[in-house]
Amino acid sequence: MSKKVRIGIDVGGTFTDAVVIDNDTYEIIAKKKIPTTHDAVGGVATGIVNIINEILQDNNISPLDVNFIAHGTTQATNALLEGDVAKVGVLGMGTGIDSSTAKSGTHTEDIELAQGKFLKVYNRFVDSKKLNEALIEQSIEELKSEGAEVIVASEAYSVDDPTNELKVIEKANQKEMFATGGHEISQLYGLKVRTRTAVVNASLIPKMMETANMTEQAVKDANIQTQLMIMRCDGGVMSIDEVRKRPILTMLSGLAAGVAGALMYEKVTDGIFFEVGGTSVDISVIKDGKVMIKNAQVGGHHTYLQSLDVRTLGIAGGSMVIVKDAQIVDVGPRSAHIAGKEYECFTDAKNLVNPTIQFISPKEGDSKDHAIVVSETGQEYSFTLAGAANLLGYVPEGDYAYGHKEANYKAWNALGNYCGMTAEEAAQQVIKIACEKVMTVVNMLIDEYELDRNYVTLVGGGGSASVLTYALGKISGHKVQIAKNAPYISTIGVALAMVREQIEKTVVNPTDEDIKKIRAEVIEKIVKSGANEDTVDVMIEIDAQKNILSAIATGSTEMRSKDLNQAALTIEQMTKKASEAMNIDTDSMQFIQNVARWNLFNAPIEKKSLFGLMKKNMNRLCVLDREGVARLRKEGAYYLVFPKSAIQSDFIDFMNDYTVYSDANDTIPKLFLFYKEKMLDLTGIQSLQQILSIMEVELEFVLEDDQIIAVAYQ
Numbered sequence: 001m002s003k004k005v006r007i008g009i010d011v012g013g014t015f016t017d018a019v020v021i022d023n024d025t026y027e028i029i030a031k032k033k034i035p036t037t038h039d040a041v042g043g044v045a046t047g048i049v050n051i052i053n054e055i056l057q058d059n060n061i062s063p064l065d066v067n068f069i070a071h072g073t074t075q076a077t078n079a080l081l082e083g084d085v086a087k088v089g090v091l092g093m094g095t096g097i098d099s100s101t102a103k104s105g106t107h108t109e110d111i112e113l114a115q116g117k118f119l120k121v122y123n124r125f126v127d128s129k130k131l132n133e134a135l136i137e138q139s140i141e142e143l144k145s146e147g148a149e150v151i152v153a154s155e156a157y158s159v160d161d162p163t164n165e166l167k168v169i170e171k172a173n174q175k176e177m178f179a180t181g182g183h184e185i186s187q188l189y190g191l192k193v194r195t196r197t198a199v200v201n202a203s204l205i206p207k208m209m210e211t212a213n214m215t216e217q218a219v220k221d222a223n224i225q226t227q228l229m230i231m232r233c234d235g236g237v238m239s240i241d242e243v244r245k246r247p248i249l250t251m252l253s254g255l256a257a258g259v260a261g262a263l264m265y266e267k268v269t270d271g272i273f274f275e276v277g278g279t280s281v282d283i284s285v286i287k288d289g290k291v292m293i294k295n296a297q298v299g300g301h302h303t304y305l306q307s308l309d310v311r312t313l314g315i316a317g318g319s320m321v322i323v324k325d326a327q328i329v330d331v332g333p334r335s336a337h338i339a340g341k342e343y344e345c346f347t348d349a350k351n352l353v354n355p356t357i358q359f360i361s362p363k364e365g366d367s368k369d370h371a372i373v374v375s376e377t378g379q380e381y382s383f384t385l386a387g388a389a390n391l392l393g394y395v396p397e398g399d400y401a402y403g404h405k406e407a408n409y410k411a412w413n414a415l416g417n418y419c420g421m422t423a424e425e426a427a428q429q430v431i432k433i434a435c436e437k438v439m440t441v442v443n444m445l446i447d448e449y450e451l452d453r454n455y456v457t458l459v460g461g462g463g464s465a466s467v468l469t470y471a472l473g474k475i476s477g478h479k480v481q482i483a484k485n486a487p488y489i490s491t492i493g494v495a496l497a498m499v500r501e502q503i504e505k506t507v508v509n510p511t512d513e514d515i516k517k518i519r520a521e522v523i524e525k526i527v528k529s530g531a532n533e534d535t536v537d538v539m540i541e542i543d544a545q546k547n548i549l550s551a552i553a554t555g556s557t558e559m560r561s562k563d564l565n566q567a568a569l570t571i572e573q574m575t576k577k578a579s580e581a582m583n584i585d586t587d588s589m590q591f592i593q594n595v596a597r598w599n600l601f602n603a604p605i606e607k608k609s610l611f612g613l614m615k616k617n618m619n620r621l622c623v624l625d626r627e628g629v630a631r632l633r634k635e636g637a638y639y640l641v642f643p644k645s646a647i648q649s650d651f652i653d654f655m656n657d658y659t660v661y662s663d664a665n666d667t668i669p670k671l672f673l674f675y676k677e678k679m680l681d682l683t684g685i686q687s688l689q690q691i692l693s694i695m696e697v698e699l700e701f702v703l704e705d706d707q708i709i710a711v712a713y714q
Contacts, residue, residue, distance in 0.1 A: 005061060006497025009048055009071035010257060011036060016047040017491040018055050019108040023067045030059045044073070045214035051624065052222045063223040066558050070284075071215065072231035072494045076251040077277060080490040083117025085203035086178075089148025090121060090195065091139050091168050094154035095128040102156040106193030106678020108199050110509040119203050122146045128155060131164055138173045144177065150202040151179040154195040156192055158183040158599050159505070178205045184245060188548065191505035196579055197303040201248035208247035212240050229499070229557065230531055233307035235291045236554065240529040251296070256308040259284045259291050261493030262459050266483050267629040271457040272442050275489065278318035279335040281438065283311045284461075285445050289682070311441050315434050317386040317401055317464030318343065320362065320370045326419050331434045334362040334370060336382035344373055344411035345387040345403030351379050354409050354513070355414040373411040374427050383415060385434055386438055389467040390425035399466045400487045436474045438468065442476070445490060454583060455633050457481055461489035480581075483496050498554045499531035507549040514549060519697060522551040531555030540694055541684030550684070559564055569628050574599050576623045581630035589622075593641050595707045598631075598637060599624045600667035622709055623674055630674055631679055637713035645704040647695065655688050669712035675702060 004023040009016065016037070020030040032055045036534055037047035043187060048071060056063060094102025104127045111119040124139045145166045153168035158181065165181030170694055172179035180202050182194045200418045212230075219228045229237040231359060232249045235256040258275035262268055268286045275282040285292040295308040314333020322330040339362035344352075354376045387397050390403040391412050412423035419426055428443055446453060457479045462468030465486040473480030484488045503522045507514050519538050527533050536555035543550070569577075571591055578601040579586040592600040603620040621639055623632040640654040660667040673680040673695070680698055685691050702708075 004065055004067040006064055006068040006495045007052070007055070007070075008491045008493070008497075009051060009069075009178070010491040011044050011048065011073045013073060016044070016051055018051045019485075019495055020055055020061065021492065023496045024165050028485055028488075029061075030055055030493070031485070031491070033057070035427075042214050043211065045211060045218050047186055048215055049218035049221055052218065052224070056222065057120055058533075064225060066224045066226055068229070069224055069226060070229035070231060070237045070494050070497060071221060072257040072490065073211070073250060076208060076247055079204060079207055080113050080119075080251065081201070083113050083119070084207065085113070085119050086149040086206045087120040087122070087147045088150050088152055088199050088202045089125050089140070089143030090152045090154060090199060091136075091143065092123065092124075092125040092195070093128045093131065093153070093164055095169075099127060102191060102254075105156065106154045106195050108195055111196070114642045119200065120147065121199055123149050128164055131167070133167075133171065135501070136168055137175075140168070140172055140175060140177070140539060144175075147175070152182070152198045152202045153175055154177065154182040154191065154198060156191055157189075159187045159189065159194075162255040168179055178202070180205065180245065180409045185248070185501055187505045190232050192544065193302055197248065197305055198215045200303060200305075201246060204247040204251075205244075208250070209244055209489045212243050212247075213712045215262045216240050222464050225262070226557075227530060229497075231257050231260075231497060233296070233305065234293050234495075234502070235263065235308055235367075235497065235499055237494075237497045237530070238499065238501070239528070242529050243344050248303075251307065256291070257490040257493035257497070258282065258461050259286065259493065260497045261307060261489040261491075262461055262483050263289070263291055263493075264287065266459060266481065267627070268457060268459055268481075269630045269633060270451055271453050271459045271481075272445060272478075273461065274438075274465065274469055276460060276462040276468050278337050278464065279469060280312050280314050280316050280333075283313065283438070283441055283445065284308055285449050285451070285651075287449050287451060289679075290681075292653075297511050305623060311439060312443065313441060315385065315437055315468070317384060317467045318382070319385040319434065321383040321388075321415070321430055322367075322369050323359070323371045323415075323419065324369050328419060328433070328576065329369075330428045331385055331437075334366060336384050339363050339370065339372075339382055341372060341380055342381035343384050343386055343403070344381040345384065345408040347379075347381055347407050348404060349406035349410060349448055351375055351377070352410045353377055355410055356417045357414055371415060373414055381411065383411065383430075385430060387412060388430040388434075389471060391423060391427040391473075392431060394431075394470040395466045400463045401465075418481075431471045432475075434468065435472050440478055442472070450566060452633070452635065454579070454635075459483060460570070461486045461498065485506060498556055498676055499526055500552070501526040501531075501556050502550065502552045504546055504548055504550045508547045509674050510542060510549045510690070512579075512690070513691060514699055517691055518549055518551040522553040526553040526555055530557055532557060537651075537678060537680075538698075539681045539684065540690075542686050542690065543684075544686055553561060568626065574624055574628055575601065577628040578630070579603075581624070581633055582620055582622050584620070592639065593709070595674060595705075596676045597626050597643065598679075598709055599626070600641070600674075600709050600711075603638070605635075622674075622707065623679075623711065629668055632711060634711065634713050637711050639712075641711065642708055643705050644699055644702050644708060647692070649700075651708075651710065652688070652692075654710060655691070655712070659688070659714070660714065667714070669714050674709040674711070675699070675706060 018570045040046035092106025153165040162183040163171045167289045169179040171517040182198045259273045294309045296305040318335035319332035416423040416426040463481040541550040658669040670683040
């Protein structure tokens with residue numbers, strides 16, 4: 001039987017990368033890098049078809065053996081940054097006493113995307129009661145005559161009844177114009193933000209439609225039978241048909257791909273992920289095995305686009321060193337790339353003859369205090385963070401960022417002499433400044449997302465992963481992990497990404513029926529986006545303060561066999577892995593029970609207070625999957641193992657035992673359930689009745705005697 005593979009392609013500004021991954025073992029079979037074909041007749045699609053053909057032929061892989069193919073693209077992000085977008089006409093609608101509010105809510109001003117770059121918007125408003133085919137046609141023609149290339153239909157309360165928006169879209173399509181409606185982008189009330197999000201989406205449609213058609217044809221030309229998937233900004237993928245409707249979802253997808261690779265390939269439970277390049281580091285959060293997302297902004301305006309929460313800093317492998325009055329005072333944000341200088345650590349020692357220190361302005365207007373080392377032969381090299389990390393031994397031999405020791409030492413020795421210290425002391429100062437900058441953001445993210453500092457792992461990806469991550473671990477005391485094939489981690493993320501969909505609705509006090517309905521809708525939506533329904537997991541969240549009901553679905557494009565083929569670990573091996581995950585001695589860890597894929601461990605502890613007079617017994621719980629990966633780690637948590645038949649008895653008693661009762665309201669504990677192959681996150685649910693309603697749906701095909709693990713915590 002031939003080996004099935006997954007292909008990931010990452011289209012960057014400079015290079016297009018591809019990886020081939022074994023579908024069962026997730027091992028990398030091949031990787032390739034070619035220049036991105038911006039100037040080709042077929043655009044970036046030319047490079048995609050070239051790299052697909054080359055990587056298949058070079059590795060003797062049949063197109064019929066490709067189970068999954070996806071690509072990530074920066075095209076939507078670049079189009080917005082460069083202002084290369086279509087002009088948009090908004091046809092707003094509303095009636096009655098809400099008419100004036102609807103007119104204001106749908107009226108969208110030009111959006112400044114970058115300095116001097118605007119998304120042009122033209123507006124018309126009609127009374128919904130007077131809406132007819134002739135009025136729709138007249139309004140579209142007026143918008144078109146002003147310059148509109150794409151139409152957005154936006155009506156108050158269209159999330160409840162999109163009929164009029166659909167009429168406008170149909171009429172625009174008849175006139176061979178692209179069109180979209182506010183209800184297609186978001187199910188949330190909030191007409192102004194919904195309209196603005198639809199406008200940004202519409203502005204991207206013509207360019208992305210052209211690229212979608214070309215890339216889809218590229219895959220067909222390669223005789224690959226599976227459908228092409230595209231990376232989303234929240235770390236998932238979607239079908240190319242969905243890209244044609246909602247290209248906005250590909251915005252920032254390049255940032256999402258790296259953490260998706262760390263999440264899927266490295267099986268991280270709780271961590272901070274760094275994608276470290278030459279100029280900047282992108283920092284994101286993984287909590288309980290999930291990437292953290294938030295609403296994105298475009299041109300300083302809020303949208304309903306859910307994207308990866310990424311913090312970017314100008315600290316990376318190529319960050320330059322700033323020296324004033326013989327004192328090292330800063331690192332970055334300028335990089336050697338921006339200054340047009342080579343790294344000091346990547347040249348040969350023979351190129352540094354009697355090196356001396358000079359200072360430059362990387363760009364016009366920059367201060368002239370960025371240190372470079374100059375050979376008496378006239379060759380110039382920048383001091384970099386990569387050089388400091390290499391000198392101090394943070395970059396292991398064979399690493400992508402590993403440099404030439406002798407040349408690097410000669411350069412840093414010259415800088416040390418200039419500053420009145422050793423080469424090592426100079427490098428340590430540079431590393432300290434860089435790490436302090438990054439740790440400020442890391443600590444802020446840990447607090448913001450309430451991560452347990454005892455269990456946070458720092459995960460490095462990107463070509464300069466080792467330059468920064470190991471030093472951060474040493475300074476902070478956190479565990480450190482460099483992603484396998486770190487320079488290709490984004491491309492791996494594309495190849496291993498899951499299909500993802502999310503629906504948000506404005507619902508006050510959602511009923512059982514509301515929850516079941518949104519769950520069914522998100523499953524239908526994700527299956528349309530290419531997921532196999534058997535693999536779909538749904539998480540329901542209720543935000544009582546904002547009256548938002550959310551359903552988040554993830555699934556893969558086919559049933560993966562890796563978990564089923566994995567050789568079973570012994571209890572001793574599992575116990576060791578649980579101990580490592582919880583940072584405690586193996587002797588303290590107790591195995592509680594195995595339920596299908598899941599293994600529950602506990603390390604009881606006794607907490608003392610009031611000078612030891614008060615004692616409290618606490619659990620440190622850890623749930624491992626069958627591969628030995630920690631999927632949940634909680635201190636101060638409680639557990640119950642029960643059959644489905646005991647939901648109305650033992651489970652309800654368990655929840656009541658750990659519910660906090662007060663005059664204002666009753667606060668149920670956060671809850672996770674583990675059964676069969678599934679980990680069900682119910683932490684966003686705020687009443688026991690809602691939990692029971694979701695369990696009724698989720699456990700429909702679970703047998704009455706099947707065991708379930710419940711983990712609860714406040």
